[in-house]
Amino acid sequence: MVEQERSDTATAAGTVPEADAAPAAREQLERPLPEGVRRRVVGIAADALSGLGPTELPARLRPYVKFTRDARVKRGATAIAAALETETAFRLKVAERVRLGQPDLAEALDHGAVPAAADPQDVAAAAYLLRPAGWTRLVEEVGEEVERAEHESQAAENARLLEKAQAELSALRASSRADAERARAELEEARHERDQAQRRLRSLEADTKRAEAAARKARAELDAQSAAAAPGRAAADAELRRLRHRVTELESALEASRRAAREGRSAEDMRLRLLLDVVVQGAQGLQRELGLPPLTSRPADAVDAVTPSAASPHDVARRGLEGDDPALLRQLLQLPQVHLVVDGYNVTKTGWPTLPLDKQRAQLLRGLGMLAAQSGAEVTCVFDGQDLDGPIPMAPPPRGVRVLFSRSGETADELIRRLVRAEPEGRPVVVVSTDREVADGVKAAGARPLPSTMLLRQLVTRP
Structure with a gap:
């Protein structure tokens, strides 16, 4: 129990x-x-x-x-x-x-x-x-079952791998066949290209032989022509030497004639200079005899006008003379003691109508200053100032350029005509304006009118 x-x-x-x-x-x-x-x-x-x-x-x-x-x-x-x-x-x-x-x-x-x-x-x-x-029997049976399952799994895996390997082998065989077919096609194409290259090479060799034969023939013909032309070339060389000698003789003769012309011109220049000295000395003696004072001012300085402190003048009507070659203006400015009078706004509104008035004045005066420095002429620029509201600050005018504004109630055209009338008769006066009335008025007073376009071309094309 x-x-x-x-x-x-x-x-x-x-x-x-x-x-x-x-x-x-x-x-x-x-x-x-x-x-x-x-x-x-x-x-x-x-x-x-x-x-x-x-x-x-x-x-x-x-x-x-x-x-x-x-x-x-x-x-x-x-x-x-x-x-x-x-x-x-x-x-x-x-x-x-x-x-x-x-x-x-x-x-x-x-x-x-x-x-x-x-x-x-x-x-x-x-x-x-x-x-x-009986535990050993259970363990051994499980071991056998596991081994059998592993064997079956391994067999299935081997079968799967075998099937995969067979598929890959089939794919490789198909790929190999395709590669072989492609290689055969490429080989056939390469053979075809080789045959074509050989045919082209044979053709080029034939062309080369023909070209060499033609070159030999041309060289022989050239040698023959050179031999035939040798006498003519010798004659041409002799004629060339003769012509060069003749040219040398003509150059010597030309130099001798130029020397003689310079000697004759020197005598004429000497007589002309002697005559000019007589005239100058006579004028100086006459000046001393009359007791004339030295020239300290110009007629344009006596004309009543508004000097530029600055202004905002109104527009000037543009009525026209046609432009002409600026070479005429350059010739006129070479006259002794010439006086150039410029209708300011008429020129600026012709050349730079889109700029403000102050920029128009500055650009014109800058060009006139350079023109006065180059020609040495007396230059007066007139602007319309009849409706000035008040002085506007303005930079000093360039050297050699006089700047005037018309008085209240007076137009620039009238001031230009007064300037022309103030000059002595016989002094060259050039007035630049496209205003027909101004041109007709100064022409009647003895001045030479020119269009504004001529001055603008001179300002643009001067060196």
């Missing part, structure tokens, strides 16, 4: 009685655990390490307790498997964890039954740890 109670207590605690455990312990595997079962067993033991105390662990496994579960499986798999095989107490502790975690599977194994839906590898791992009666 006591033995029966002890057996029941051991069974209830999840352990096998010593009388029952001895036969199970004596059972040994004839071959190693299948790899899949071994991994399951090591994984179960690695999970159980963290729940065991230091005294319950084999000494070889204590360093792995601080590792993570995956690190235990990876680094301590060999040590854990060896401890399960040699340390019965440690295996029983792990077996208790299996009974607690999978009680249905443990109970079925104790009764010698295997659940149909259970994973064979889980069954084999549990049987290896619990070691019920």
Whole structure:
């Protein structure tokens, strides 16, 4: 009765009685655990390490307790498997964890039954740890089943690989055939091109031979023509030497005639200069006899007008004379003591109508200053100032240019006519304006009218 109670207590605690455990312990595997079962067993033991105390662990496994579960499986798999095989107490502790975690599977194994839906590898791992009666048979059957499954899987994989290799081989053969066909086509094309190149080469060789023959014939004809032309070339050289000698003689004669002309001109110039000196000395004597004072002003300075502090004159009607060659203006400005009178706004509104009045005045005066410096003529520029509202600051006029504005109630045309009348009779006066009335008025007073376009061309084309 006591033995029966002890057996029941051991069974209830999840352990096998010593009388029952001895036969199970004596059972040994004839071959190693299948790899899949071994991994399951090591994984179960690695999970159980963290729940065991230091005294319950084999000494070889204590360093792995601080590792993570995956690190235990990876680094301590060999040590854990060896401890399960040699340390019965440690295996029983792990077996208790299996009974607690999978009680249905443990109970079925104790009764010698295997659940149909259970994973064979889980069954084999549990049987290896619990070691019920016939556990070696279960492990070996699972190993055979796993090996058979692996063999079938390997066979299927081999078949798949073989099929893939056959497909790749077929593709390679097709590709090889295509490459061979393409290579044959390219070879045929290369042969065709080679034949064409050979034909062209033969044609070029024939053309070269014909050209060489033609060159030899032309060279022979040239030699013959050179031999025939040699006498004529000698005669031409002799005629060329004779002509050069004749040219030298003519140049000598021309130089002699020029020298004689210069000597005759020198005598004429001497007589003319002597006559001019007599006239100048006579005029100076007459000036001293009459007691005339030195010339300190000009007639235009005496004409009453508005000097430029500055102004904003109104527009001037543009009535026209046609333009002409600016060479005429240059010839007139070369006359001695010439006075150039310019109708300012008439010229600027002809040449630069889009500019403001102050810019028109500045551009005209700048051009007149350069013209006065080049010609030495007296230059007076007249602007219309009859409706001036007040003085406008204006830059000093260029050297040699007089700037006048008409008085209130007077137009620039009237001021120009007064300037012309103030000049002595016989002095050359040139008036620039396209205004017909101005041109007719100054012409009647003895001045020479010119159109504004002529002055504008001179300002643009002067060097």
